[in-house]
Amino acid sequence: MRDHTGKDSHGSSEAPSAVWHGRATNRAQWLLAIAGAGCVALGIQLAVGSAWTSGVAPLLMSVIGCIAAGLLILFGTLAFVHVVVRVDGDALEVRCGHMGLPRRRILLTHVVGADFVPRVTPREWGGWGYRWRPEQGTAVVVRRGEGLVLRLGDGRTFTVTVDDAEVAVRFIRDRLHLSATGPRAT
Structure with a gap:
């Protein structure tokens, strides 16, 4: 479920969507x-x-x-069978499980960088779930696989496993660039 591009019913491209959705599931x-x-x-x-x-x-x-x-x-x-990630022009929001709890919202104004990680494992974080490690930061790990890492302005990091994390990172970087330079001229 991704809203990366805006297209009308005829397939013509409009301005890119202002929202990105992603999710990851762990059936085990x-x-x-x-x-x-x-x-x-x-x-x-x-x-x-x-x-x-x-x-x-x-x-x-x-x-x-x-x-x-x-x-x-x-x-x-x-609570950690799946995670849903939503990025809009203001924030990244992570909701876990069917009830959406725990939930984390990080304003993009607090983000200084976003990186793609091709392999995040529960072992490196101490298991599945909402995790914190002093040397690594905070993470939501629902499965092994790709993830995104946000570098926050206070020096902390936030990692989340999500499908199409590379696309999410590009989307976030684009939003960070837009907010730093203002709207682009077309």
Whole structure:
């Protein structure tokens, strides 16, 4: 889903679009979500099907533990099944998962540069999800593959894995150039 160019119904080119959309998906995380649902189901099965002969406290701890672990796994993985990136003339916005949370919005006025990275791996960031490492900055990693890195004015960086990251970098660089020099004359 990309709005890189503006074309009318006859195919003639107009001015480039002011918005770029991209996304990345990790279907493998659905397996973790299923494991989380299994933990919740096990907790419910323990609560409903148990004879309660071994005492209330151990059973209650088992039920609560299974349900809590299952919900944590389920919602933690569903939040990072996919990421949607939107860049307009003002900001880059990243939304994770089906609910769009966590969300990060970075104003382009705070960006001093954008770089394409052909290979971002969860291993270099310590796993999938919203990550922070002192020596690398902040990242949203939903899968292994290409990504874009924003260099911010305060010296920090923000990395996000997204399809067509190279196109996004060109789009951002173009917006940074436009904002630095004003609108181009045609």
